[in-house]
Each structure stands twice: as structure tokens, then as C-alpha cells.
Amino acid sequence: MILHNYFRSSTSTRLRAALNLKGLDYDYAAYPLKEGAHKSPEFLARNPAGLVPVLEIEDGTHIPQSLAIIEYLEEVHPETPLLPADPVGRARVRALAYMIACEIHPLNNLRVLKHLSAEFGADAEGQKAWFTKWVRETFDALETTLAGSAETGIYCHGDTPGLADVCLYAQVWNNQRFGIATGDWPTIARIFNALDALEPFAKAAPPNQPDSE
Amino acid sequence: MILHNYFRSSTSTRLRAALNLKGLDYDYAAYPLKEGAHKSPEFLARNPAGLVPVLEIEDGTHIPQSLAIIEYLEEVHPETPLLPADPVGRARVRALAYMIACEIHPLNNLRVLKHLSAEFGADAEGQKAWFTKWVRETFDALETTLAGSAETGIYCHGDTPGLADVCLYAQVWNNQRFGIATGDWPTIARIFNALDALEPFAKAAPPNQPDSE
Numbered sequence: 372m373i374l375h376n377y378f379r380s381s382t383s384t385r386l387r388a389a390l391n392l393k394g395l396d397y398d399y400a401a402y403p404l405k406e407g408a409h410k411s412p413e414f415l416a417r418n419p420a421g422l423v424p425v426l427e428i429e430d431g432t433h434i435p436q437s438l439a440i441i442e443y444l445e446e447v448h449p450e451t452p453l454l455p456a457d458p459v460g461r462a463r464v465r466a467l468a469y470m471i472a473c474e475i476h477p478l479n480n481l482r483v484l485k486h487l488s489a490e491f492g493a494d495a496e497g498q499k500a501w502f503t504k505w506v507r508e509t510f511d512a513l514e515t516t517l518a519g520s521a522e523t524g525i526y527c528h529g530d531t532p533g534l535a536d537v538c539l540y541a542q543v544w545n546n547q548r549f550g551i552a553t554g555d556w557p558t559i560a561r562i563f564n565a566l567d568a569l570e571p572f573a574k575a576a577p578p579n580q581p582d583s584e
Numbered sequence: 585m586i587l588h589n590y591f592r593s594s595t596s597t598r599l600r601a602a603l604n605l606k607g608l609d610y611d612y613a614a615y616p617l618k619e620g621a622h623k624s625p626e627f628l629a630r631n632p633a634g635l636v637p638v639l640e641i642e643d644g645t646h647i648p649q650s651l652a653i654i655e656y657l658e659e660v661h662p663e664t665p666l667l668p669a670d671p672v673g674r675a676r677v678r679a680l681a682y683m684i685a686c687e688i689h690p691l692n693n694l695r696v697l698k699h700l701s702a703e704f705g706a707d708a709e710g711q712k713a714w715f716t717k718w719v720r721e722t723f724d725a726l727e728t729t730l731a732g733s734a735e736t737g738i739y740c741h742g743d744t745p746g747l748a749d750v751c752l753y754a755q756v757w758n759n760q761r762f763g764i765a766t767g768d769w770p771t772i773a774r775i776f777n778a779l780d781a782l783e784p785f786a787k788a789a790p791p792n793q794p795d796s797e
Binding site for chain 2: 419420421422428430432434435436438439440442443446447458459461462463465466468469470472473474476477478482483486487490491492493497500501504508509512513515516519
């Protein structure tokens with residue numbers, strides 16, 4: 372398998388953590404977003420949407436969208452499951468993951484921040500305020516949900532790291548780009564620290580990639 | 585089951601289409617977003633994130649996030665599947681769904697348009713330009729992906745409507761709020777028209793809900 376990705380991309384971090392948790396080996400192909408590598412004809416042939424990550428599997432199929440890839444890995448490599456066994460638990464974990472994947476990340480990625488700057492004149496402070504607003508809005512709700520549920524354990528759902536955790540871990544790393552600490556969200560902070568102590572997560576973190584700067 | 589939702593919410597439309605496709609009955613509870621009903625204490629107790637839809641299932645559990653709900657329904661009501669049987673096909677359908685759910689919808693919902701107006705002074709034209717930009721960016725890629733794949737059939741994946749179709753259908757309806765026609769995307773237009781001719785989809789459309797205005 373070849374992972375087409377970028378060290379700082381938070382969706383890439385999610386996927387690296389999932390691959391590592393499942394103990395799956397992959398080749399690492401880096402696409403420096405700053406240099407527009409994800410808009411090159413070579414990359415667009417892999418994913419017309421021009422977004423990392425893409426997982427190239429053995430038969431040459433290219434799968435885009437980090438959560439689609441992780442669900443695929445869950446189905447073909449069910450050992451070390453990232454979702455619990457019961458449907459209601461699975462729904463809880465997916466909902467936690469989508470809170471981050473659908474409500475924070477899309478609003479805060481590079482293309483949106485650039486557009487905000489080009490069209491609405493957002494400077495560095497304006498970009499930071501935008502980024503922080505969407506993190507805060509969802510992290511406040513996520514904290515309430517996690518802190519108020521008996522199903523929350525060492526990690527987001529019980530004592531086994533899974534799909535919600537890879538999203539949380541990647542988002543907290545992403546927040547650090549704008550200096551957002553986790554202090555206001557004690558449960559999120561506790562879970563992040565527990566995850567960061569696990570080798571599959573630490574190995575997936577942005578600073579530990581071949582293309583890190 | 586009780587569907588806590590709003591007629592015009594595109595994530596609610598997705599879920600209604602999925603419920604209808606599976607032939608599942610539900611009670612309809614409406615939350616007029618314009619009046620802030622999704623921020624009421626009563627609704628926040630159902631979903632601290634203050635977002636529709638939420639599905640309340642028989643045991644009283646409230647499941648948020650439309651795609652988490654649809655995956656749950658797929659697991660507990662596997663008849664009339666919304667995902668194909670093979671893992672690579674499932675990954676393709678999920679990736680198409682997430683292109684819409686993660687790359688268009690989060691950028692264009694009401695809270696974002698309001699914030700853009702409050703913080704960056706976007707007027708009606710500015711909001712429309714923002715909305716259109718993110719639709720166009722992803723619909724261009726979606727059109728390329730759908731038109732270029734032998735796996736695309738009458739619908740997004742073969743000749744059975746599924747998860748990608750409920751997302752596409754809801755997004756095209758949502759686009760109409762800003763007068764975006766599907767003319768530039770012939771494959772998307774063809775699939776939308778095929779879906780709109782199916783009763784489970786037409787029944788899920790915004791104008792056909794009890795709270796429609």
C-alpha cells in the first residue's frame with residue numbers, strides 16, 4: 372500500500388494513526404501542499420478533488436477521503452477493530468468522529484483559510500479567529516458529550532482507542548498550528564495525552580514524518 | 585423512532601431519504617432553525633452540538649450526525665442496503681458521500697453563512713459567491729469522478745440508489761437555495777433526475793415535509 376499524504380495534513384494524521392493501530396505497513400509518498408503538489412497533474416490523476424490523503428491499495432485502486440479509507444481498512448483488516456461491536460456503540464463512535472471530520476476540519480483547512488484571506492481580506496489574526504471559532508464551537512460540544520457519558524473511558528469510547536480517537540488526536544495536533552491549547556476541555560486533554568503516550572499515535576504525529584519540516 | 589429535524593436542512597434530507605429507502609417509519613419532530621429551535625435547552629439536551637438531525641431510537645438513545653445515523657440504520661436494518669457488498673465498492677460509495685458531507689455541506693450551512701456576514705461583512709451576494717465556490721469546487725471533482733468511472737450507473741454506484749445518492753440528492757436541493765442549477769455537471773444532473781423520480785427520494789425532499797414553508 373502507498374499512502375499519498377502530507378505530514379501536516381490532519382486527515383493524513385488520522386489515517387496514519389489508523390494504519391499504525393492496525394499494524395499495517397505502507398510506503399510513504401509526500402505531497403508538499405505549500406508547493407501545490409496536490410494540484411499537480413500527477414496527483415490529480417490519483418484524486419480529481421486534489422485532496423490528501425489517498426491510499427493506493429494492492430490492485431492499484433486509489434481510495435480518497437480519510438474516513439472512507441479507515442472504514443475500508445476496518446472491513447478488510449478487522450483485527451484491532453477501530454469500532455466497537457454493538458451498533459449503538461458504533462454509531463456513538465462514528466458521530467464523535469464526524470463531529471470533528473464534518474464540523475471542524477472542513478472549515479479550517481488551508482484552501483478555506485486562503486480563500487478567506489483572498490476574498491474577505493482576513494489577515495493572520497482573522498484567520499486565527501476563524502479557525503478558533505469552529506474548533507471552540509465543536510470542542511465545547513464534544514467536551515460536554517464526552518464528560519457526560521459513562522461510555523467514555525481512557526479514550527473516547529471505553530478503554531480501546533478507535534475511530535473517534537484518531538480524529539481527536541489529529542485535530543488537537545492541528546489546533547497547535549494556531550496555538551490553541553486543550554486547557555478549556557479537560558476530557559479532550561486527558562484523552563489526547565493518553566493517546567499521545569501510545570506508539571501508533573506518536574508515530575503518526577506530524578513531527579515524526581519523513582517530510583516534516 | 586423520532587426524527588428530530590428540519591425540512592430545509594440538507595443533512596435531514598439525506599436521512600429522510602435513507603429512512604424512506606429502507607421503508608422505515610418514523611415520527612417527525614420539526615425544529616425551525618430560523619427561530620433558533622436547535623439552540624433551545626430542549627434540543628441541546630438531545631444533542632449538545634445543537635445540530636439537526638438527531639434520530640431518537642426505541643431505547644431513548646439519541647444519535648446525532650446524519651452519516652452516523654445512516655450507518656447505524658444500515659447495520660440494524662440491512663435489508664435494502666445503501667452500501668454495496670464489496671469493500672472497494674463500499675469505499676467508493678463512502679468517499680463520494682464524504683466529498684459532499686465533508687467538503688461542501690460544512691462550509692455552506694447557516695451558521696457559517698451567518699458568521700461570514702457578522703465577521704467579514706458578507707452581504708447576500710458575498711454569501712452566494714462563498715456557497716457557490718465550495719459547491720463548484722467539489723461538484724467539478726465529483727462530475728469528473730462519476731463521469732470517468734465504469735462503476736457509475738443509473739445512480740452514483742451501479743443501478744441501486746445508496747449512501748452517495750442520498751448525499752447528492754440533498755446537496756442539489758440545497759444548491760437551489762442559491763439558484764445553482766446542475767447544468768454544468770451533466771452526470772450529477774442525470775443522477776439527480778433519476779433519484780427525484782423515485783418515491784423514497786421525492787418524499788424526502790424539503791417541499792414535501794410537514795414543516796415546509
